[in-house]
Amino acid sequence: MRTAILYFTTALLAAGLLLTGCSSASKTEEKAASKPAMQEYPMKGEIKGLDPSQHVATIKHEAIDGFMGAMTMGYPVKDPAEFSKIAVGDAITATVYVSGDDMYVGNFQKVPKDGAAPAKK
Numbered sequence: 001m002r003t004a005i006l007y008f009t010t011a012l013l014a015a016g017l018l019l020t021g022c023s024s025a026s027k028t029e030e031k032a033a034s035k036p037a038m039q040e041y042p043m044k045g046e047i048k049g050l051d052p053s054q055h056v057a058t059i060k061h062e063a064i065d066g067f068m069g070a071m072t073m074g075y076p077v078k079d080p081a082e083f084s085k086i087a088v089g090d091a092i093t094a095t096v097y098v099s100g101d102d103m104y105v106g107n108f109q110k111v112p113k114d115g116a117a118p119a120k121k
């Protein structure tokens, strides 16, 4: 029982750390919209870790235009179907969904690692 509580506390702390990771970056964009509309940002990166119990994917991602710089951080993946699509080591593109303080990632697409990814024009 004690270990379960410890684990839960640890998970809460970890979640808190994850959320503070990008809060400052996202806050700067806001103020304009009083009602938090759903924003979508394209993401490109690599899956570095998966936490199936929390449905959090640690993603090393490139800079996300208008949202945050390149970094490695944990992102909640709300849709179980999306979470099951990805594995550690996958190169992916995805969409970051942001609404107010809520943020999660979905729309995962695997990218071939051979550099065969479609070039941006």
Ligand SMILES: [Cu+2]
Pocket (backbone or CB within 6 Å): 021, 022, 068, 071, 073
């Ligand atoms: Cu971040």
